[in-house]
Structure formats: structure tokens, C-alpha cells
Amino acid sequence: MPAQINTAKPKFEIKLGAATREAFGRTLVELGRENRDVVVVDADLSKSTMTTYFAKEFPDRFFSCGIAEANMVGVGAGLAMVGKIPFVASFSVFAVNKGFEQMRIGAAYGRSNLKVVGTHSGISIGEDGPSQMSIEEISLACSLAGFVVLAPADENATKGLVRAAAAYDGPVFIRCGRPKAPVVYGADQKFEIGKSIQVAAGTDIALIANGLLVAQALLAADLLGAEGVSARVIDMHTVKPLDRDAISRAAAETGAIVVAEEHLVDGGLGVRVAQAVAETNPCVMEFVGIHDRYAESGSPDEMLEKYGLVARDIAAAARKALARKR
Amino acid sequence: MLESYFHMAKSIDELQTIAKRVRRDIVEMITAAKSGHPGGSLSAVEIVVELYFNHMRIDPANPKWADRDRFILSKGHAAPVLYSVMAERGYADAPKGKLNTLRQFGSVFQGHPDRRFIPSLEASTGSLGQGLSLGLGMALGSRLDARPSRFFVMLGDGEIQEGQVWESAMAAAFHKADNLVAIVDYNRIQLDGFVSDIMEIAPVVDKWRSFGWHTVEIDGHDFAAIEAALAEAAGTKGKPTCIVAHTIKGKGVSFMENNPKFHGVAPTQDELKLALQELN
Numbered sequence: 001m002p003a004q005i006n007t008a009k010p011k012f013e014i015k016l017g018a019a020t021r022e023a024f025g026r027t028l029v030e031l032g033r034e035n036r037d038v039v040v041v042d043a044d045l046s047k048s049t050m051t052t053y054f055a056k057e058f059p060d061r062f063f064s065c066g067i068a069e070a071n072m073v074g075v076g077a078g079l080a081m082v083g084k085i086p087f088v089a090s091f092s093v094f095a096v097n098k099g100f101e102q103m104r105i106g107a108a109y110g111r112s113n114l115k116v117v118g119t120h121s122g123i124s125i126g127e128d129g130p131s132q133m134s135i136e137e138i139s140l141a142c143s144l145a146g147f148v149v150l151a152p153a154d155e156n157a158t159k160g161l162v163r164a165a166a167a168y169d170g171p172v173f174i175r176c177g178r179p180k181a182p183v184v185y186g187a188d189q190k191f192e193i194g195k196s197i198q199v200a201a202g203t204d205i206a207l208i209a210n211g212l213l214v215a216q217a218l219l220a221a222d223l224l225g226a227e228g229v230s231a232r233v234i235d236m237h238t239v240k241p242l243d244r245d246a247i248s249r250a251a252a253e254t255g256a257i258v259v260a261e262e263h264l265v266d267g268g269l270g271v272r273v274a275q276a277v278a279e280t281n282p283c284v285m286e287f288v289g290i291h292d293r294y295a296e297s298g299s300p301d302e303m304l305e306k307y308g309l310v311a312r313d314i315a316a317a318a319r320k321a322l323a324r325k326r
Numbered sequence: 327m328l329e330s331y332f333h334m335a336k337s338i339d340e341l342q343t344i345a346k347r348v349r350r351d352i353v354e355m356i357t358a359a360k361s362g363h364p365g366g367s368l369s370a371v372e373i374v375v376e377l378y379f380n381h382m383r384i385d386p387a388n389p390k391w392a393d394r395d396r397f398i399l400s401k402g403h404a405a406p407v408l409y410s411v412m413a414e415r416g417y418a419d420a421p422k423g424k425l426n427t428l429r430q431f432g433s434v435f436q437g438h439p440d441r442r443f444i445p446s447l448e449a450s451t452g453s454l455g456q457g458l459s460l461g462l463g464m465a466l467g468s469r470l471d472a473r474p475s476r477f478f479v480m481l482g483d484g485e486i487q488e489g490q491v492w493e494s495a496m497a498a499a500f501h502k503a504d505n506l507v508a509i510v511d512y513n514r515i516q517l518d519g520f521v522s523d524i525m526e527i528a529p530v531v532d533k534w535r536s537f538g539w540h541t542v543e544i545d546g547h548d549f550a551a552i553e554a555a556l557a558e559a560a561g562t563k564g565k566p567t568c569i570v571a572h573t574i575k576g577k578g579v580s581f582m583e584n585n586p587k588f589h590g591v592a593p594t595q596d597e598l599k600l601a602l603q604e605l606n
């Protein structure tokens with residue numbers, strides 16, 4: 001009786017918290033106070049990535065590289081090689097696309113403890129348009145051997161995962177966003193690299209999401225609940241290494257999975273989950289993401305609506321999956 | 327044919343009148359958009375006006391004319407200055423009446439120059455550091471076809487911190503691309519503050535010269551100087567020319583001038599009123 005299970009589920013309401021980039025900037029200052037080895041490298045975007053807080057408090061541990069992201073990433077890798085814990089930050093699209101080869105040679109292949117933080121990820125930056133939007137970097141970062149890839153959903157997740165990244169010995173990419181993010185977690189929630197979080201229980205279908213789309217997936221679960229469908233929602237904040245246990249369990253227990261991400265469907269969370277599903281408990285799947293195109297200028301909400309990244313789209317994908325499951 | 331195009335031989339008075347209208351457009355459109363980059367748009371006004379109204383061989387009625395000169399706004403965040411000048415110059419795909427839809431959903435006036443929306447734009451830019459490579463490629467290809475076209479790439483002074491700029495600068499001199507002109511908008515401010523506090527780039531002229539470029543240093547708000555520099559570039563054979571244009575970020579609006587805050591912040595309605603008074 002899925003309908004009954006679901007009516008017991010509290011309705012998710014959007015309450016905006018801090019942007020994940022803001023939470024990153026604040027957490028970085030805490031880390032800086034706790035550990036003198038934490039250093040920051042910037043490429044003329046500290047007021048946007050919010051590393052400006054760190055720069056103010058620790059000017060001698062903040063290295064400006066100018067508008068030169070490849071150099072920024074390489075310098076970060078070098079700092080790691082002498083024992084520092086460097087956080088290099090820019091817009092995702094510049095940090096990863098321009099610093100990709102440096103991430104590969106300096107941090108992945110070259111083995112260093114580099115933390116790359118990309119802000120203004122996805123298309124929810126809005127008005128600036130595609131040249132500043134990042135819809136490829138999860139795929140790129142996941143293709144680097146040994147990299148940990150994180151995509152926090154809200155301020156609390158960002159705080160927890162930035163701390164986990166600092167404590168972890170090895171290269172990490174963290175995806176943050178520009179707009180205020182809906183609050184998904186309480187301040188006491190624990191976050192562990194590689195361990196997904198079930199944010200809503202359900203048995204008919206599993207909605208797996210990360211970043212801003214976790215909140216949309218929760219809204220979608222409520223839409224589906226009203227139709228008598230019990231949807232499990234999983235926050236897959238770690239895209240790599242993937243929580244294969246949670247995925248195979250979801251596949252086995254629900255038999256239908258929708259993956260939703262603010263990223264190209266090619267090479268993002270969706271295909272990685274699909275791989276894990278195919279290898280464990282094959283089931284029907286649908287994918288919500290950006291399909292082989294670039295977005296445009298507009299408000300963040302207009303972007304998410306037009307490019308099919310809101311609760312309605314996730315619910316529609318779920319109905320499609322459920323129809324195929326039957 | 328092509329009567330409408332080049333060397334409309336505008337007087338400096340006429341150019342100044344156009345520049346003033348363009349400045350008004352810039353502050354109006356960015357205010358309406360509630361986001362955007364006024365400072366670097368205002369610093370580039372005279373140069374872009376001079377290129378489109380007095381120097382480039384272009385025909386707005388025939389924007390895909392193969393032998394045209396081309397302008398690449400490598401510092402794509404200054405899109406408003408280019409949109410306003412193209413509208414003023416009569417490009418049909420950059421309609422003047424729509425300037426105030428800048429950055430809004432569905433507008434052709436995207437946050438950064440976007441060829442999907444305005445085909446008359448020569449390049450989609452916004453990721454700094456790439457325009458000079460594009461300009462060089464265009465210059466080499468068109469030289470191969472013995473076309474008379476010349477190529478003008480405008481760079482920010484912060485932008486030239488990107489390594490790719492110097493890779494293309496080296497290559498342009500190596501290939502003796504004398505149909506290529508780089509123009510550095512040397513306004514001394516980038517996103518996070520003054521260039522000298524973020525990453526010093528001086529000595530700028532020496533850098534370009536040592537990379538094998540002919541250089542000209544000018545006041546980038548002086549139409550006569552811009553005209554003379556572009557003429558000098560046209561007459562320079564065997565090497566590309568870099569025009570280092572000293573400018574004032576936010577030029578024309580007192581409270582924006584030399585003020586890092588107005589790199590990427592839109593004026594409020596009150597600020598717009600003040601700005602328009604000054605630009606009357």
C-alpha cells in the first residue's frame with residue numbers, strides 16, 4: 001500500500017539557505033584557523049568563489065595568480081607537493097576546463113593532495129550565459145584516475161564535504177553553485193565521502209540526485225506521493241567513488257531509478273549510476289539532465305525550467321520509468 | 327555595391343556624439359538587466375565606435391561579406407558596448423529597440439556575445455584569453471585566400487594574464503600576421519581589484535614588443551589617436567600590431583570611473599539617473 005506509506009512522509013518545502021559557494025568560503029576560513037597548512041590559490045574570482053573571506057584573514061596563505069586558471073591549478077599541485085593542503089578555486093568551467101591537464105598531471109597522475117573547488121556550476125548561474133556555465137566538469141573530473149568528486153546539495157552538505165575533503169589525503173574536486181540553495185539538511189548531519197544519504201524513504205522508485213536537484217527530487221517525491229507512488233530519494237553527493245551499495249539496493253528494492261543532475265546527461269552522475277546498476281541489479285532507468293546543448297541567459301529559475309531540471313521533470317521521468325517497469 | 331560600408335569619414339564631433347549615445351545605452355541596458363559589466367564596457371567605447379564607424383571595412387547590410395574586416399571582443403563581458411555599437415551601426419540582428427532586454431530570457435542580447443543569437447557577431451566569447459587565437463586563425467586563413475580583410479581583437483588588461491594570450495602573440499609574430507591587430511584596454515582594473523594588486527602585467531608595451539609585435543601606445547579615449555594608431559597598424563608590414571590603449575574603467579560616469587566596484591555590478595535606478603545626467 002504505497003499510498004499510505006507516502007502520506008506519512010512530511011512534505012518538503014523549499015527554504016533557501018546560503019549558496020554552496022558561500023558555505024565553502026566560510027568553511028575554508030574555519031579550516032584555515034584549525035590548520036596552518038591550508039592555503040588558497042585564486043584566479044581573480046575570490047569575490048565570487050568566496051575565497052575572499054580566507055584572503056582577508058590569512059593574506060599570507062592566499063596566492064593570487066591573476067586570470068590564469070591553468071597556472072592556478074599547477075601552482076596548487078606544487079603547494080600540495082611540499083605538504084600544504086591547497087584549495088584552488090574558480091568558476092567550475094574555468095577551473096576544470098582550463099586546468100584539466102594540470103589536474104591530470106599535477107594531481108591525478110602526479111599524485112598530490114590538491115583540492116579543486118568549482119563554483120558557479122551548472123546553468124543556475126543564470127544571466128551570464130553558457131560561457132560561464134559548467135555542464136561538463138563532473139564528467140571531466142570523474143575521468144581523472146583517483147580523483148574524488150563531490151557535489152553538495154546545500155550549505156550544511158558543503159560544510160561537511162569541504163571538511164571531509166580537507167581531511168582526505170588525495171585529489172578532490174568539489175562542485176558548488178552560485179544561487180542560494182534550498183536547505184536539505186540540519187546542521188548536525190554527518191557527511192562521509194562515498195556514502196550517499198537517503199533523504200526520503202520509498203519503495204516504488206528511487207530518485208537519485210545531487211547538488212540543487214536533491215531539493216527538486218524531494219519535491220518530485222511529494223508530487224509522486226500524491227499519486228500514490230512511494231519514491232525513495234537519495235543524495236549521491238559523492239559522484240566518485242560511487243556508493244554502489246546504496247545504488248544496487250535501490251535497484252533491487254524499487255526496480256526503477258531516475259537520476260537527476262544539473263549537468264550534461266553524457267558522462268555525469270546518471271551514466272555512472274547506470275553502470276553500477278547494470279553491474280549489480282539491472283532495472284529500468286530514466287535520466288534528467290541537460291541533453292547535448294548549451295543553455296542561455298535568463299534567471300536561474302528560467303534556466304532550470306527551460307532545460308528540464310525541476311521537480312515536474314523528475315516526476316515525469318519517474319512516471320515514464322514506472323510505466324516501463326510494469 | 328557596398329556603398330554603405332567603410333570610411334564614412336566621420337568627424338570627431340560626430341564620433342563623440344555617437345560615443346555619448348553608446349554610453350547612455352550601456353548604463354541603461356545594464357541597469358535594466360540588473361546585472362552586467364559597466365566598467366569595462368565604458369572604457370572601450372571610443373575604440374569600438376572608431377572601429378565600427380570609421381575604420382573597419384564592413385557592410386552591416388551584408389554582414390557575411392567574405393572580404394569584411396572583423397572585430398573580436400575577446401573580453402566578452404563588455405558585450406553591452408558591442409551590442410550598442412552594432413545596433414547604432416544598423417546590424418539587423420542587433421535591433422536597437424531591444425537593447426534593454428539585455429540578459430533577459432529570450433533576448434538576442436545574451437550576457438556574453440553569442441553567435442547563436444546574433445550571427446553578425448564574429449565570435450562567441452566570455453571565457454577570457456581565447457580571442458587572439460581565433461583572430462590569428464582567421465587572419466592566417468584569410469591571408470591564404472589573398473583576402474584584404476583585417477582582424478581586430480580587443481583584450482582586457484586583466485585578460486592578458488592568461489597564458490593563451492602569449493601563445494597566440496608568439497604565434498602571430500612568427501607567422502608575420504600583419505593583418506592582425508590586438509588592442510589592449512589598459513584600464514588597470516580587473517574583477518577583484520586593481521591589476522597591480524591581483525597580478526602585475528607591466529611593462530605591457532615591452533612584453534608585446536619582445537614577442538615580436540609592433541606597438542603603439544595611445545590614450546584610448548582620444549579618437550584622433552585611435553585613428554592614427556589604426557592607420558599605423560595598417561601601414562605596418564611583416565608583423566602584427568598591438569595598440570596599448572590607456573583608458574579609464576567606467577569612463578564618462580564620475581562615480582564609476584576608476585572604481586573597481588563597477589567592474590561587474592549594475593547601477594541602481596538612482597545611479598542610472600545620475601549617470602544619464604552626466605552623459606547628457
Ligand SMILES: Cc1ncc(C[n+]2csc(CCOP(=O)(O)OP(=O)(O)O)c2C)c(N)n1
Pocket residue numbers: 043044045067094363365366367369401403404452453454455481482483484485486511513515516517575589
Ligand atoms: C577564463 C576566465 N576566467 C575568469 C573569468 C571571470 N572574469 C570575467 S571579467 C574578469 C576580469 C576581467 O578583467 P579585464 O580583462 O581587465 O577586463 P575589463 O577591465 O576590461 O573589464 C574575470 C576574471 C572569465 N570570464 N574567463
Ligand SMILES: [Mg+2]
Pocket residue numbers: 366482483484511512513514515516
Ligand atoms: Mg581591466
